[in-house]
Amino acid sequence: xxxxxxxxxxxxLVGGGALIVAFSLLPDAPSFAQGAVGPKPLALTEVDxxxxxxxxxxxxxxxxxxxxxxxxxxxxxxxxxxxxxLPMRSVKIxxxxxxxxxxxxxxWGSLSIQIGGAQIRQAAAAARRALVDEAALKxxxxxxxLRVADGVIKAPNGEALTxxxxxxxxxxxxxxxxxxxxxxxxPKDFALVGKPVPRLxxxxxxxxxxxxxxxxxxxxxLHGRAxxxxxxxxxxxxxxxxxxxxxxxxxxxxREGNFLGVVATSEWAAIKAALALEAKxxxxxxxxxxxxxxxxxxxxxxxxxxxxxxVGDTAAALAxxxxxxxxxxxxxxxNTHGSIGPSCAVAEFREGKxxxxxxxxxTHNLRTQLAKMFTLPVEDVRCxxxxxxxxxxxxxxxxxxxxxxxxxxxxxxxxxxQWSRADxxxxxxxxxxxxxxxxxxxxxxxxxTAWESEFFIPQQTPKGFLVPMVAATLAGLxxxxxxxxxxIFQNSNIPYKFASIQTTCRRLETTPFRPSWxxxxxxxxxxxxxxxxxxxxxxxxxxxPIAFRLKYLDPADARGIETLNRVAALARWDSxxxxxxxxxxxxxxxxxxxxxxxxxxxxxxxxVAEVEVNAATGAIRVKKFFVAHDCGQIINPDGLKNQIDxxxxxxxxxxxxxxxxxxxxxxxxxxxxxxxxxxxxxxxxIVYDLIDRPNEPPWxxxxxxxAVVPSAISNAVFDATGVRLRSIPYTPDKVKAALGA
Amino acid sequence: xxxxxxxxxxxETVVIAIDxxxxxxxxxxxxxxxxxxxxxxxxxxxxGACTVHIDGAAVRSCxxxxxxxxxxxxxxxxxxxGTVDNPHPVQSAFIAEQAAxxxxxxxxxxxxxxxxxxxxxxxxxxxxxxxxxxxxxxxxTHARIIRAVKRASTML
Numbered sequence: 022x023x024x025x026x027x028x029x030x031x032x033x034l035v036g037g038g039a040l041i042v043a044f045s046l047l048p049d050a051p052s053f054a055q056g057a058v059g060p061k062p063l064a065l066t067e068v069d070x071x072x073x074x075x076x077x078x079x080x081x082x083x084x085x086x087x088x089x090x091x092x093x094x095x096x097x098x099x100x101x102x103x104x105x106x107l108p109m110r111s112v113k114i115x116x117x118x119x120x121x122x123x124x125x126x127x128x129w130g131s132l133s134i135q136i137g138g139a140q141i142r143q144a145a146a147a148a149r150r151a152l153v154d155e156a157a158l159k160x161x162x163x164x165x166x167l168r169v170a171d172g173v174i175k176a177p178n179g180e181a182l183t184x185x186x187x188x189x190x191x192x193x194x195x196x197x198x199x200x201x202x203x204x205x206x207x208p209k210d211f212a213l214v215g216k217p218v219p220r221l222x223x224x225x226x227x228x229x230x231x232x233x234x235x236x237x238x239x240x241x242x243l244h245g246r247a248x249x250x251x252x253x254x255x256x257x258x259x260x261x262x263x264x265x266x267x268x269x270x271x272x273x274x275x276r277e278g279n280f281l282g283v284v285a286t287s288e289w290a291a292i293k294a295a296l297a298l299e300a301k302x303x304x305x306x307x308x309x310x311x312x313x314x315x316x317x318x319x320x321x322x323x324x325x326x327x328x329x330x331x332v333g334d335t336a337a338a339l340a341x342x343x344x345x346x347x348x349x350x351x352x353x354x355x356n357t358h359g360s361i362g363p364s365c366a367v368a369e370f371r372e373g374k375x376x377x378x379x380x381x382x383x384t385h386n387l388r389t390q391l392a393k394m395f396t397l398p399v400e401d402v403r404c405x406x407x408x409x410x411x412x413x414x415x416x417x418x419x420x421x422x423x424x425x426x427x428x429x430x431x432x433x434x435x436x437x438x439q440w441s442r443a444d445x446x447x448x449x450x451x452x453x454x455x456x457x458x459x460x461x462x463x464x465x466x467x468x469x470t471a472w473e474s475e476f477f478i479p480q481q482t483p484k485g486f487l488v489p490m491v492a493a494t495l496a497g498l499x500x501x502x503x504x505x506x507x508x509i510f511q512n513s514n515i516p517y518k519f520a521s522i523q524t525t526c527r528r529l530e531t532t533p534f535r536p537s538w539x540x541x542x543x544x545x546x547x548x549x550x551x552x553x554x555x556x557x558x559x560x561x562x563x564x565x566p567i568a569f570r571l572k573y574l575d576p577a578d579a580r581g582i583e584t585l586n587r588v589a590a591l592a593r594w595d596s597x598x599x600x601x602x603x604x605x606x607x608x609x610x611x612x613x614x615x616x617x618x619x620x621x622x623x624x625x626x627x628x629v630a631e632v633e634v635n636a637a638t639g640a641i642r643v644k645k646f647f648v649a650h651d652c653g654q655i656i657n658p659d660g661l662k663n664q665i666d667x668x669x670x671x672x673x674x675x676x677x678x679x680x681x682x683x684x685x686x687x688x689x690x691x692x693x694x695x696x697x698x699x700x701x702x703x704x705x706x707i708v709y710d711l712i713d714r715p716n717e718p719p720w721x722x723x724x725x726x727x728a729v730v731p732s733a734i735s736n737a738v739f740d741a742t743g744v745r746l747r748s749i750p751y752t753p754d755k756v757k758a759a760l761g762a
Numbered sequence: 763x764x765x766x767x768x769x770x771x772x773x774e775t776v777v778i779a780i781d782x783x784x785x786x787x788x789x790x791x792x793x794x795x796x797x798x799x800x801x802x803x804x805x806x807x808x809x810g811a812c813t814v815h816i817d818g819a820a821v822r823s824c825x826x827x828x829x830x831x832x833x834x835x836x837x838x839x840x841x842x843x844g845t846v847d848n849p850h851p852v853q854s855a856f857i858a859e860q861a862a863x864x865x866x867x868x869x870x871x872x873x874x875x876x877x878x879x880x881x882x883x884x885x886x887x888x889x890x891x892x893x894x895x896x897x898x899x900x901x902x903t904h905a906r907i908i909r910a911v912k913r914a915s916t917m918l
Contacts, residue, residue, distance in 0.1 A: 090864025090901055219860060226865030227856045227872060228849060229799030229840040236798045269764075269781045288793050289785045292805075361803050361811055361900045362866045410803075411864030411901040442804040659860055663903070667863055670902030693808040693898060701891040704904040 063123045068151075068195040070123040071144035072101065076189030078172040080105055080112045080145075085125030086137035087117040088222070089382060090411035091667075091723055092660040093133045095220045099213040099656055100138050104145035104206055106169040107184075109218060117384045117406025127383035127486065129414065129538060130508070131624070131721020134656055138719060146203045147195050148188075156182045208654065208715035215715060217659035222408075234380045234407040234418075235365045235439065242367065242435040243272055244288040245428040246295035247492065248281040249448055252305035252686035253534075257281055264299035274298065275431040280496035282424065284432050288439065295441075306685035308533050315352050318456045318477050318529065325480060325528040330514030333521030335460075338471035344462040349557060351459070351550040353731070353749045354680035356452035357690075358539055359698060362410025363445035364417030368425035369435035374401040379422040380409025386487055387419050391426055394493045394500060413671070414507070415488050415537035417449040423492035443691040450488050450537035451681055453479050453506050457550035467562040469573065471521045474554075476513050476547060479506050479532035488537045506536040509543025511620045512728065515551050516581060517573035534681070534688075540671065541727040544619065549749070552615040552732030556599065557745060563598045566614050566736065578618070580651055584625040584712065585616050588649035591710045592629035599736065602743035609634040613736025615729035624725040625651040625712075628669075630705075630733035634741045639757030642703070643673050643734055648726055649710040653717035662709055665726045669707050672730035674699035677751045768833040771795060772842030775833065783829035787821075788812045790828060791839060799840025799869050803898075810870035810897035814839050820877035840869045843876060852876045855914035856907075863901030870897045875911040879918055887912065 061083075062069040074080045082101045088094040098112040105112075115121050117128075125137045149169070156174040157164040159182060168175045172184040197203070208214070225231040250257065257279045265271055265283070270290035275282040281300055285291040309317035339346060366379035375397060381387040384404035392399045409418060417440055425438040440448075455478055462471040485503030493500040510526045559569035567589050574581055588594075592612070601611055611634070616627045631645040646669045655661055678697050682690035690696040731749055739745050744759045764779040771791070778794050786805075791797045791814065800823050803811030807825040814823045815838040816831070831837070844850030849857070852872050862868045871894065878893040879885070885893070890911045899907065 090866070092863070219857075220862070223857055223860060223862050223865065224846045224849075226862050227840075227853045227868055228844060228846050229797060229869065230846060231865065232798060233801075233866065235802060236792075238796070287789075289782060289789045293782075359900050360866070361809055361864075361898060362801060363803075408864070410866035413900075439802065442806060442808075663860065663863055663906070666905055667902035670904055671900065692806055693804060698898060698900065699904075700896075700898070701894040701904055701908070702888075704891075707905060 061121055062192070065123050065125070065140065066197045066199070068144045068147050068193040068197060071141050072148055074184050074188045076185045078111060078183050078185035078189070080107055082112060082114045082141060083122040084114055084116045084137060084141065085122045085385065086133040087128045087382060087406045088408055089128055090408070091664060092220050092657070094222065095218060096134060096656045096660055097138055097141055098221065099218050100142050101145045103211050103213040104142050105149050105172070107172050109213065111172055117381070119384050119388045119404045124385040127386060129382060131619070131723040131725060133721070133723070134719045135623070135721050138656065142205055143197055143203055146205045147197060148193055150203060151193055151195055152184055152187050155187050211715070214654070214656050215713065216657070218657055220660070232407065233362065234378060234409045235362055237367055237378055237407050238437070239367060239369060239435040242437055243284050243286060243432060244291040245282055245284045245425060245436040245438045246291045247424045247438065247444065248283065248295050248298055248300065249444065250279060250302045252302065254305040254307050255279070255302035258301040258303060261299040265294040265297050268294050268297065273432050275428055277427065278495060278497035280427060280492055282428050284428050284436055308683055308685050310685070311683055314454055314533070315456050317533070318454055322530040323527045324530045327510060327526040327528060328523065329510055329526060330522050330524035332519070335471040335473045335521040335523040338521040339460060339462045339473065341462060341470065344464050344470060345561065347461045347463065347557060347561060349459045349554055349747060351457045351553060351747045353455040353546040353549060355454050355534060356539055356675055356679050357446055357681055357696060358413050358416040358449050359696065360410040360412060360416055360445070363440040363442055364421035364449070365409060365437070365439045366418065366422040366425040367435060367437045368422065368429040370430050370433065375403070375426055377402070377404045377422045377426055378407050379404065380407060380412060380418045381422060382412055382415065382418070387422055390419065390487050390490060390500065391423065394423060394490065394498045395426065395430065396499065413540040414542065415450060417445055419488065420448065420491045423490035427492045427496060446691045446696055447688045448491055451534040452539040452542065453532040453534070453536040455546040457547070459550060459554040461554065461558055463558060463561060467564065469519045469558055472515065472517070472519045473523045474513065474525065474550070476526045477529060478509050478526055478543065479536050480504055480528040480530065481506055481508070489535065504531070504536065506532070507538030507542040512544040512547040512551070512617065514621060516575070516578070516616070516618045516621060517555065517570070518575055519573060540668070541724040544617070544724065545672065545728045545731065548615070548617045548728040549731040549735070552617070552729065553735045553747070556613065556732070556736040556739065560599050560739070565596045565598055567594060568596065570614070570616055581616070581618050581625050584649045584651050585627045587710050587712065588614065588627035588629055588647055591649060591708060592647035594629060599740040600743040601740050604636070607636045609636055609741040611737045611739070611741025613733045613738070613740055615732035615736065617725060617728040619721070619725040619728065623720040624722065626725045626729055628726070628729040628733045630737040632734060632737040632741060634738055634756065636742070636760055639753035639755070639760065641677050641734070641738060641751055641756060643677070643705045645706045645708065646733070647708045649712065650722070650726060651712035651714065652720040652722045652725070653714050654719040655711060655713045656719055658711055658713070661711060661722050664722045665709055666707055668724065668726035669730055670699060670704055672727040673705060673734065676731040676734050676749055680750050767828065769831060769837060770833060770835065771837045772839060780828055784827045786824050787814070787826045787828060787831065787837070788823040791823060797839050797841055801866055801869050803867070808898070809867070810874060811867050813870040813873040815873060815877055818877065818880065820874045840872060843872065850876060851917040852879065852911070852914040855910040855917060859906050859910040859913060861903060861906035861910040863903045867897065867899045871899070871907050875914065879911070879915055884915055
């Protein structure tokens with residue numbers, strides 16, 4: 022449908038001449054949304070993929086990265102508005118629509134600013150330059166003599182042109198060359214980036230005006246619920262449809278393979294029917310014994326060994342006579358995502374084409390999966406993002422989307438599926454259990470001569486970040502059978518320089534539950550083990566834990582060293598070896614440090630935790646967290662603090678409370694009583710030192726601060742008690758047992 | 763058989779055909795009245811996302827059957843508390859403190875604290891934490907929420 026000549030606008034510019042027709046007709050976003058016109062450009066190399074400006078001078082940013090409740094829309098608008106010299110009010114965001122937004126990749130891995138923001142900044146800078154060039158020609162002035170403010174370009178003689186007049190309703194037709202980035206604004210000229218610009222969504226969210234996916238309705242829409250088996254691998258034998266015939270509003274009982282669902286005219290009827298529907302399922306007891314979970318992990322077949330760090334010969338160094346050898350085993354429990362709003366989606370089949378509305382963090386991937394599931398061409402599936410409850414990784418949204426699509430296809434009407442709390446806790450993909458073995462050798466002078474680690478973690482099948490969808494699996498419809506825990510090898514290697522290092526990910530063939538990524542996947546569990554074990558070595562050497570880390574950090578890594586030094590200053594660190602082990606009272610007090618260079622290439626974070634351990638009850642109280650954080654250029658310092666809070670609080674919860682419980686058939690922790698999370702009285706105070714580097718690239722902040730939380734707590738508990746905890750969650754029972762109380 | 767029942771929601775009298783008196787209030791508000799404030803979180807009264815005011819008290823609408831409510835009960839939702847143009851002081855305080863991440867729990871936080879502050883003047887931080895102890899937030903916005911409630915307490 023694209024009738025544009027293949028010449029890019031830059032080429033036309035270079036060629037001279039036909040500048041006035043360079044901007045081609047661009048329909049506005051609502052027209053795209055109604056499918057009234059040809060396809061909107063979506064290539065990652067086209068300015069038009071990322072932004073348009075209408076006749077009123079309003080810029081619409083098309084972002085493939087979506088706001089998962091992090092405030093990223095505000096931050097991306099800041100970047101675009103700043104680069105375009107527009108006020109915030111003149112920038113709108115369209116996010117995660119496979120027909121409208123470029124595929125910038127899954128919204129994960131703390132990459133929305135680092136990757137998505139950089140792409141949008143490039144598009145905005147290229148657009149602004151084109152607008153200024155165009156205005157210069159029309160105004161008969163030199164581009165460098167023009168002034169731009171609030172979307173108005175002014176010549177020295179006072180003549181002016183607005184963006185709306187120059188481009189309104191037309192395409193830019195500019196190709197971006199990633200190898201030749203367009204010059205962007207000098208950070209000293211930023212008007213919005215670096216400022217605590219208020220979130221665009223909060224006024225609507227605090228007054229009930231915001232539409233979450235859970236609020237989204239279509240005309241003629243029905244309400245569906247999936248009826249899941251009582252055991253994960255059970256087979257559906259019989260269904261007694263009569264069991265729900267007296268519930269008013271039932272439209273259909275949908276059965277396809279082992280997929281069972283109900284559709285009704287009202288939500289309450291669907292809920293009642295899903296609870297009342299009698300079905301007989303086969304027995305299935307394929308889960309391991311939870312009491313021996315980590316034996317099971319250790320016994321699982323290893324399909325690959327990935328060496329992520331290798332220096333010298335650890336085997337020889339560990340075998341050296343005269344060294345002190347230290348071993349430790351750490352484990353981290355299975356976690357659920359636990360969004361407060363369970364997953365929800367709406368789907369509609371019309372004329373053989375599927376439209377899916379959901380809070381998927383990866384609508385382009387979801388589109389691929391739905392197309393495969395229903396054997397449709399990808400072009401016949403459109404996935405549209407609507408913000409849901411906070412999303413910390415691949416939770417149940419894609420599964421709800423598959424449920425809704427399957428039910429919608431069956432009844433021929435739009436169907437909304439709202440998961441129950443038990444659906445969410447029971448059937449979202451889980452953060453897999455992590456088991457880590459560590460070994461080190463220390464020589465007579467207290468030098469670490471060997472560091473060896475093995476991470477027993479599930480495999481990530483090649484190219485496969487598509488977590489299989491429950492409905493496709495149960496219904497026996499086509500799906501890619503991936504195991505997709507995410508890039509959980511990250512941070513298995515360490516930032517420290519020891520004489521010999523060997524870090525290995527032992528990739529397991531299977532893991533008990535369908536895995537996926539949850540905030541800081543792998544990085545957090547791996548950093549937990551690494552940063553606890555280095556603390557063990559510091560204690561063995563009787564050296565202050567911060568001094569010990571500084572000794573082994575790469576002296577050339579000045580930002581890492583500064584981050585650690587700054588957290589020491591922030592926390593007024595009491596420099597001494599751990600443990601303090603002052604047991605004069607039942608309330609034992611300690612402090613612990615942890616450090617992480619995220620994925621060993623980006624955001625630096627160091628934290629100090631202050632804890633109280635009640636020796637009588639075993640309860641850990643995390644009182645305070647000090648955080649030094651360097652993610653390069655800070656886009657929005659208030660948003661950054663909000664993200665750090667989230668990382669710390671959520672991960673304190675995961676460290677001291679959270680563990681998915683299960684029997685041989687199914688998850689049994691199906692509500693907030695059986696899967697408790699941190700509550701208000703338990704939340705620590707958080708103190709920050711945000712290290713802003715306006716002239717450096719912006720890095721991610723949605724995850725890195727989570728990575729240091731478990732180890733900082735663990736090290737603080739050791740400091741307080743002299744006892745090393747190695748099995749998360751640190752529940753009172755475990756703590757009491759460890760203390761011998 | 764559906765029966766017409768009368769309720770008072772956000773100062774207005776509404777008549778709704780109800781076929782099940784056991785239906786929780788949450789579904790009447792969200793599905794019959796298309797309100798977005800009260801949110802479905804657990805359906806178990808454990809998380810607080812569905813909180814509304816009934817006669818001034820913070821109540822979990824997901825476990826409050828319609829059979830317990832009549833036309834005399836004044837039901838107020840987040841929308842009835844205030845609007846973007848005319849916010850309640852607690853809503854203003856949440857905006858001022860930027861006290862939301864995803865914001866899904868925020869309905870409950872605001873409704874719970876508005877009811878709490880209506881009967882508690884100048885609460886301590888510990889009292890605020892206790893008042894919100896049964897409201898869950900997963901994003902980790904607790905510190906800002908506490909600051910917002912404190913700020914609101916000085917505005918009321």
